[in-house]
Amino acid sequence: MDVKSLIDKIFQKGREKGLSDMEVYYASGTSLSLKVFQKDLDTYNLSESEGLSLRGTYKGKMGYSYTEKADEASIEQLVRDVKENATITDSEDEEVIFEGSKEYKRVNNFNPDLSEIGEEEKIEFVKELEEEAFKADERIASVQACVYGDGMGEIVLSNTKGLFLEDKSNIAYTYISVVAKEGEDIKTGLAYRTGNDFSKFKAKEIAREAVEEALALLGASPVKSGDYKVIIRNSAAADLLEAFTGIFSAEAVQKNLSLLKGKLNEKIASSVFTLVDDPYMEGGLASRSFDGEGVACKYKKVVDKGVLKTYLHNLKTAKKDGVETTGNAGKGSYKSSIGISPSNFYVEKGERDLNQMMADIDKGILITELQGLHSGLNSISGDFSLAALGFLIEGGKISRPVDQITVAGNYFEMLKDIEETGSDLKFGLPGGAYIGSPSLRIKKLSIAGE
Amino acid sequence: MVKYSYLRKRSDSLLNKSLIEDTLTAALSTGGDFAEIFVEDRTNNGIVMIGGKVESTVSGRDYGVGIRIFKGFNSVYAYTNKSDRETLIDTAKKAAKALTGKNLNLTINLTKADVKNINPIRIDPSGVEKTKKVQVMKKAYDTAFNYDELITQVTVSYTDYTQNIMVANSEGLWKEDTRVRSRLGISSVASKNGEMQSGFFGPGASRGYEFFEDLDIDYYAKEASRIALTMVNAKYSPGGRMPVIIDNGFGGVIFHEACGHGLEATSVAKGLSVFAGKIGQQIASPLVTAIDDGSIPNQWGSYTIDDEGTQSQRNVLIDKGILKGYMVDKLNGRRMNMDVTGSSRRQSYRFPPTSRMSNTFIDKGNLTPEEIIANTERGLYARYMGGGSVNPSTGEFNFAVMEGYIIEKGKIKEPVRGATLIGKGTEVLNKIDMVGNNLDQGQGMCGSVSGSIPANVGQPMIRVSELTVGGREGGL
Numbered sequence: 001m002d003v004k005s006l007i008d009k010i011f012q013k014g015r016e017k018g019l020s021d022m023e024v025y026y027a028s029g030t031s032l033s034l035k036v037f038q039k040d041l042d043t044y045n046l047s048e049s050e051g052l053s054l055r056g057t058y059k060g061k062m063g064y065s066y067t068e069k070a071d072e073a074s075i076e077q078l079v080r081d082v083k084e085n086a087t088i089t090d091s092e093d094e095e096v097i098f099e100g101s102k103e104y105k106r107v108n109n110f111n112p113d114l115s116e117i118g119e120e121e122k123i124e125f126v127k128e129l130e131e132e133a134f135k136a137d138e139r140i141a142s143v144q145a146c147v148y149g150d151g152m153g154e155i156v157l158s159n160t161k162g163l164f165l166e167d168k169s170n171i172a173y174t175y176i177s178v179v180a181k182e183g184e185d186i187k188t189g190l191a192y193r194t195g196n197d198f199s200k201f202k203a204k205e206i207a208r209e210a211v212e213e214a215l216a217l218l219g220a221s222p223v224k225s226g227d228y229k230v231i232i233r234n235s236a237a238a239d240l241l242e243a244f245t246g247i248f249s250a251e252a253v254q255k256n257l258s259l260l261k262g263k264l265n266e267k268i269a270s271s272v273f274t275l276v277d278d279p280y281m282e283g284g285l286a287s288r289s290f291d292g293e294g295v296a297c298k299y300k301k302v303v304d305k306g307v308l309k310t311y312l313h314n315l316k317t318a319k320k321d322g323v324e325t326t327g328n329a330g331k332g333s334y335k336s337s338i339g340i341s342p343s344n345f346y347v348e349k350g351e352r353d354l355n356q357m358m359a360d361i362d363k364g365i366l367i368t369e370l371q372g373l374h375s376g377l378n379s380i381s382g383d384f385s386l387a388a389l390g391f392l393i394e395g396g397k398i399s400r401p402v403d404q405i406t407v408a409g410n411y412f413e414m415l416k417d418i419e420e421t422g423s424d425l426k427f428g429l430p431g432g433a434y435i436g437s438p439s440l441r442i443k444k445l446s447i448a449g450e
Numbered sequence: 451m452v453k454y455s456y457l458r459k460r461s462d463s464l465l466n467k468s469l470i471e472d473t474l475t476a477a478l479s480t481g482g483d484f485a486e487i488f489v490e491d492r493t494n495n496g497i498v499m500i501g502g503k504v505e506s507t508v509s510g511r512d513y514g515v516g517i518r519i520f521k522g523f524n525s526v527y528a529y530t531n532k533s534d535r536e537t538l539i540d541t542a543k544k545a546a547k548a549l550t551g552k553n554l555n556l557t558i559n560l561t562k563a564d565v566k567n568i569n570p571i572r573i574d575p576s577g578v579e580k581t582k583k584v585q586v587m588k589k590a591y592d593t594a595f596n597y598d599e600l601i602t603q604v605t606v607s608y609t610d611y612t613q614n615i616m617v618a619n620s621e622g623l624w625k626e627d628t629r630v631r632s633r634l635g636i637s638s639v640a641s642k643n644g645e646m647q648s649g650f651f652g653p654g655a656s657r658g659y660e661f662f663e664d665l666d667i668d669y670y671a672k673e674a675s676r677i678a679l680t681m682v683n684a685k686y687s688p689g690g691r692m693p694v695i696i697d698n699g700f701g702g703v704i705f706h707e708a709c710g711h712g713l714e715a716t717s718v719a720k721g722l723s724v725f726a727g728k729i730g731q732q733i734a735s736p737l738v739t740a741i742d743d744g745s746i747p748n749q750w751g752s753y754t755i756d757d758e759g760t761q762s763q764r765n766v767l768i769d770k771g772i773l774k775g776y777m778v779d780k781l782n783g784r785r786m787n788m789d790v791t792g793s794s795r796r797q798s799y800r801f802p803p804t805s806r807m808s809n810t811f812i813d814k815g816n817l818t819p820e821e822i823i824a825n826t827e828r829g830l831y832a833r834y835m836g837g838g839s840v841n842p843s844t845g846e847f848n849f850a851v852m853e854g855y856i857i858e859k860g861k862i863k864e865p866v867r868g869a870t871l872i873g874k875g876t877e878v879l880n881k882i883d884m885v886g887n888n889l890d891q892g893q894g895m896c897g898s899v900s901g902s903i904p905a906n907v908g909q910p911m912i913r914v915s916e917l918t919v920g921g922r923e924g925g926l
Contacts, residue, residue, distance in 0.1 A: 037720060044548040045527045045802065048541070049514070066510035068531045069491075074511060085507035088580045092503065144722050144843055179722065179843045186724070186844045222918070225690045255500050256603045257639065259646060335494075337506040372848035375837030376870045376920075380639055380646045385687075385870035385920040387848035403846070406870050406920020408689065446922040448689025 006052075007158050010075055014056055017079050019086075021097035022056035023159035025292075027334050033149035034123060036130045041123055053334040054078050055097075058086035062095040064337045093254075095316045095338070099161040101296035105280060107289040109169035111196040114150060122148050125203055126174065132207035133178050139218070140211060141181035144188065148174045148201075163294050170196050171285065171430070176207055180214035187403075189214030194285060194430055213368075216391075220401035222449030223392055229364035230407065230445045231357055231393070234426035236370045237437035241347065242428060243373045244382070244411050245435065248275075248302055249340040250317035257380055259412055260308060268308045269415035274348040275303035277312065277328070284344035285427070286434035292331030292338050300326055302345075306416075312340050332432050346436035350421035354439050355397075357422055364393040365447055367407055382411040405449040409442075417443040464489050464616040464626060465515075469535055471558050473517065474620050476542035481551020482519040482526075484780075485542075486619040488757065489515050489533065490799040493576055497608040499587045502595065507580070514799035517542050521549050523785050527802040560624040568747050568754045568762070571630050571658035575610035578659045583608050586662045590636050590671045597675035600640045600682060604675070607635040610659070617759040625759045631750065631904060632661040633893065636671050640678035647684075647867065649677025649852065650836075654750045654893040654904065677834060677853045680865045687854055687869035687921030693829035694871060694917045695822060695857065695884075700835050700892025702907035704914075705740055705812050707838040707847040708875035713742075713767050713775075714793075715782035715805040716899060717842040724845040724876055725773065733773045734879035737815055740768040742777055744792060744808030750893040751810075751906040757803035758794040765791045767810075768879075779805040797901025804900045811908030815885025819911045822884045824860040830869060830919055831855040831862055837894065838871075845875035848920075870920035878914055886911035 007024045014022045028050035035043035053066035056079075063086030067074040126148040133143050150172035157165045175192035191210035193201050232240065252258040260268065269275075279288050279297035288297050293315050301309055313321070314329035317340065330341025358366065367390040377384035385408035391398045422439035470487055477485035492512040498505045515538060516529040528545035530537055575583075587606045594604040610632045618624040633654030640647050651674040655661045696704055709725070717723040725733060734740075744762035746752050753762050758780050766774050778786065779794035782805060795806040823831065831854065838849025851869040855862045891908030 040524060041548075042524050043527070043802075044525070044545075046544065047529045047800070049529065049531050049800070051531065053510070064506065064508045066508070067513070069511060069513040077511065081509045084580055085509060088497070088584050089504045089507055091500075091505050142720070142722060142843075188841060188843050255605075256641075257605075259644070335508065335510060337508050371841075371846075372837075372839050372850065372870065375839065375850040376848060377850075378648060378868075380648045381867075383868040385850070385868045385922070387846070387870065387872040387920070404872060404874075404918060406689065406848070406872055406918065408686075408868060408870070408920050408922045446689060448918060448920040450691065 003156055006070060010054055010078065011160055013075055013079050014054070017083060019056040019058050019079065019082060021160055022054060023097050023157065024052055024054055025331060025334050026052040026156040027153065029151055029153035031149065031151035033147060034126050036126045036146045039127060039130070051334045054082050056082045056086070057097065058083050061086040061089040063089065066334045093316050093320055097159050097161055098163065098294045098315060100163040100294060104289045104296050107280065107287045109167065109287055111170060114170050114172055114196050114198055115152065117198050125201060128203040129174065129176055129207055132204045133176060133211055136208050136211040137215060139180045139182050139215060140178050142179045144177040144179055146176045157294050165290050165294055167288070172196060172198055174201055174206065176210045178210045178214050180218055182218045185218055187214045187217040187220070192429060217389060217401045217403065220403035222404045223365065223402055223447060224450050225448045227444050228447050229361055230367060230442045231364065232367045232440045232442065233354065234422065234424045234437055234439045235428060236367050237440045238426060238428040238435050239370055239373055241437050242435040243377055244379055245342060245345065245433065246379050248312050250311035250313045250321060251340050253311050254317055254320055259382060263308050266308060267306045269303055269306040270418040271306045272350060272421050273303060273306050273415060273418050274301060276301055276348060277342045277345050279327070279343035281344040284434055285430035286343045286432070288343055291327045291329040293329035295325050295327045295329060297327040297343060312342055314338055314340055330432055342433045344434045346425060346427070347421060347438060349423050349425040349438040351423055352420070353423050357420055357439060357441050358393050359396045361393045361396060365402065366391045366393055366398065384409060384411060405447050408446040408448065414442055414445070419443055464491065464614065465533060467560055469538065470618045471560060473538045473542045474558050474618070476539045477517055477519045477546055478556055478620060479543065479553050480546040480549045481553060482521050482546060482549055483554060484520040484620055486518045486617065486758070487515065488799055489616040490613060492611060492613040494611045495575065495609065497580070497583060497587065499591055499606040501603060502588065502591045504584055512798060516799040516802065517545055518802055519545055519549065520781060521551065525781050525802065529799050556620055558620050559622045560618055561622055562624045565625050565627050565754055567628065568745060569630070569656040569752055573659040575630065575632060575659045576612055586634065586667065590634060590667050593668050593671035594636055594638045594675045597672055598679050600642055600679055601638055601675050602641040603639040605637045609633045617757065619759070623759045625755055627755050629656065629753055630658050631656050632658065634662065634665065636674040638675040638678040640682040642682045645682060647678050647681035649674045649681065652893060656748050656750060656752045680853060681867045684865035684867040686923050687830070687866035687919060688923045689919055689921035691916050691918050693826055693913060693915055694919065695826060695829060695831045695911060695913045696835065697833050698886065698888045698910050699890040700894070700907060701832065702811050702892065702909035703835050703838055703849055703894065705909060706807065706810055706907045707840040707849055708873070708878050709740070710807050710810050711840050711898070712842045712845060712875055713777060714807070715776050715778040715786060718776050719782035719785040723842050728773050729775065731773055732771050733876065734768050734771040735882045736771040737885045738768055738771055738879060738882055739813040740811070741766055741813060742793070742807055742810045746809055749809045749891065749906050750904050751808040753808070756792045756794045757796050758790065760790050760792040760794065762792040762808065765793070777805045777807065779803060795900060795903050797903055801900040806898060806900060806903060807896060807905050809891060809906035809908065811889065811891060812885065812910070812912065814887050814889035814910045817884055817886050819886050819888055822886055822911055822913050823857060823862060826857050826860060826913065829857045831857050840875065847875060848872045866921070868922060872918045872920060878917065881915045882912050883915045884913035
């Protein structure tokens with residue numbers, strides 16, 4: 001059965017059972033992942049998968065259900081569940097099925113060249129990646145993970161108000177994690193690339209980046225506890241922003257779960273801080289022409305020179321606040337209900353590079369990695385206390401590596417204490433969103449060590 | 451309400467014998483020496499309540515088939531959502547293409563083995579009306595929200611699922627199992643002077659709807675709010691090195707992170723763990739005995755058979771400080787030349803299984819909690835822990851303290867917020883200098899290579915003589 005007739009069948013069944021407006025979100029895809037260990041292709045994974053969800057209104061309330069098996073019995077169950085789930089929903093916020101935006105800007109997330117790359121070439125690449133890591137330095141004791149993967153995905157969003165939208169994308173990724181050993185000292189280093197242009201994956205360059213990360217940290221030790229001037233390097237700053245993304249969600253604000261409530265058009269951050277959500281960003285891995293509700297996406301500054309300009313909205317939260325949706329309805333997968341998610345979400349870059357940013361710091365800490373981001377921070381209070389790795393800055397430059405320290409502060413306070421943003425904007429690994437930041441220089445954070 | 455003494459099985463969807471055999475044969479066509487097929491048919495129910503209103507309800511059916519092939523130390527894995535003959539044979543052949551060799555012409559003789567479920571279920575959650583489930587949530591919400599006027603928001607999540615699996619392999623193993631799990635999550639937020647703090651409790655078990663009927667909902671709801679309230683009134687934690695007392699139950703996350711992950715064959719087999727090659731050696735204080743046991747009836751991290759079809763068992767990992775064993779799955783067992791330990795797990799058919807923890811805990815000692823606190827001159831008391839993570843190569847771990855207090859002169863003093871504990875697994879195990887007698891377990895979700903899986907962590911109260919505490923104030 002093709003997707004269109006399957007959807008028609010579901011809508012028909014839904015109508016019979018008394019559902020009014022309905023929407024199907026269908027996703028399918030293929031994936032490949034290759035892992036090398038000691039010159040051997042030791043893991044080879046592939047998949048072909050599909051799944052769909054139905055949401056629909058029954059007596060004015062929205063219900064959700066999904067299935068990965070699209071047979072007759074499953075469709076029956078799907079409709080029955082939507083009805084039952086709608087019945088118990090008693091949220092006062094009205095959730096609606098959208099009839100469509102006037103205009104959708106095209107986004108090209110599919111690179112046909114990637115599908116042309118042969119498997120042999122990919123295997124050769126990932127083997128070379130491991131080899132280059134060992135070649136780079138004799139202190140590399142092992143390679144923890146050396147992986148190449150790619151995938152293709154298609155989604156269809158179709159509803160009974162006549163909206164029918166399709167999107168097709170592909171992506172490739174590679175990462176290597178190396179272990180460097182000197183005496184009893186062990187350090188790891190990671191490097192990754194993502195995108196749908198395979199020709200940009202250079203094994204030697206990626207391997208060296210991971211090796212350098214690990215080697216630079218050998219011989220690290222803690223510093224004395226106290227308050228330090230801190231530079232959070234680009235990738236770590238992006239990880240931190242990702243962990244706090246939820247504070248910009250209108251849903252969190254409306255449910256009293258964000259301290260940004262009531263702060264619209266107020267200064268919430270330092271003037272050097274501008275935060276952008278750009279669904280059409282060149283090379284963005286979360287680029288999209290429509291959001292999880294089928295609303296056309298748009299560019300917006302969420303924070304402009306420190307002033308909070310908007311929250312991220314979907315149709316439901318926008319209606320409640322009496323504003324227009326910002327096109328940020330999130331639909332993580334067919335298994336999830338509609339939430340809120342940014343697209344390509346980043347802190348605008350500044351003028352100077354990392355070395356220049358360090359040059360006028362007499363004593364400080366450069367943080368290159370933050371650990372425990374899923375547990376060591378509280379997105380509600382803004383408090384964070386995280387294990388960190390990095391370097392001691394003395395006399396304007398790096399003096400030695402640092403480990404076994406924690407960095408603690410409050411994100412809302414930290415936003416106000418940003419002295420400078422670097423020129424080195426970098427993005428993290430893509431998930432539902434693609435989040436980036438340049439290095440950030442912070443006036444003061446608490447470091448605990450010795 | 452409908453009651454079942456045995457759960458209904460969708461055995462129709464779990465494949466017939468000839469299709470399994472033909473698929474395994476196709477998988478072995480290019481020289482593989484072992485093939486396995488895993489079928490999962492799972493029903494999920496999730497309800498989220500915010501501010502006393504049901505905000506969203508999602509239910510659904512996961513269905514998929516995974517095919518795995520070994521040749522020596524190499525493995526191939528492929529999955530699909532379809533289970534018709536053509537798709538399965540085709541998927542097996544595509545996977546087999548990754549290997550190049552001569553067909554070993556292995557004979558496959560499947561014998562269906564009876565599996566006696568170690569997690570008996572009284573009430574199938576799929577047969578319970580959702581309005582009843584919502585009543586459970588409302589009760590939790592009301593208790594938590596009315597705990598104190600500073601409580602400004604409460605989120606309650608309800609989850610139940612029924613996972614039917616079938617696993618069969620070229621060695622003749624053929625088993626089916628049903629896993630039912632239930633969990634309630636209560637998250638309270640307290641606000642004061644423009645600040646917010648949260649508290650969380652999430653009890654769960656390998657049980658049916660009877661779990662919610664037997665649960666002391668008031669206790670957990672009050673605890674979640676009490677934690678939030680205590681923390682909103684707390685000052686920031688001191689930082690630096692100091693003695694740390696970690697209380698029982700979810701406190702066991704320290705062992706889970708500091709040591710447990712490093713004892714999984716996943717990292718041991720390739721020599722990537724700091725604990726590789728140390729069997730028989732003293733790796734922890736003699737006060738420490740640690741166990742991973744997936745066979746405790748009805749616990750959150752328990753299962754009758756693992757995802758390779760091996761019966762779950764009690765594995766002593768550390769006995770009085772001496773490393774006794776690892777958690778071993780089939781593939782890594784080959785590399786290590788060790789037997790499997792019933793520890794092979796995965797989130798779903800989308801992941802090949804590998805060695806993971808189940809219910810992991812430090813065994814009880816002799817001291818009472820009062821004795822441990824009274825014998826501590828100064829330090830940090832972590833009453834409830836949050837989550838954490840570890841890098842198994844370096845052994846460096848970190849985890850968050852959800853509710854902490856200062857200890858002074860053998861007494862628990864004022865509460866402190868925002869503390870994080872960091873260290874290296876090998877060091878912390880040797881610095882455990884007191885072990886209490888109040889063993890308990892707590893529930894969590896553990897994320898690693900084969901996805902996110904339910905796992906218990908546990909311990910009695912323990913004291914670590916010195917640990918780095920990350921906080922915002924100066925030293926104690």
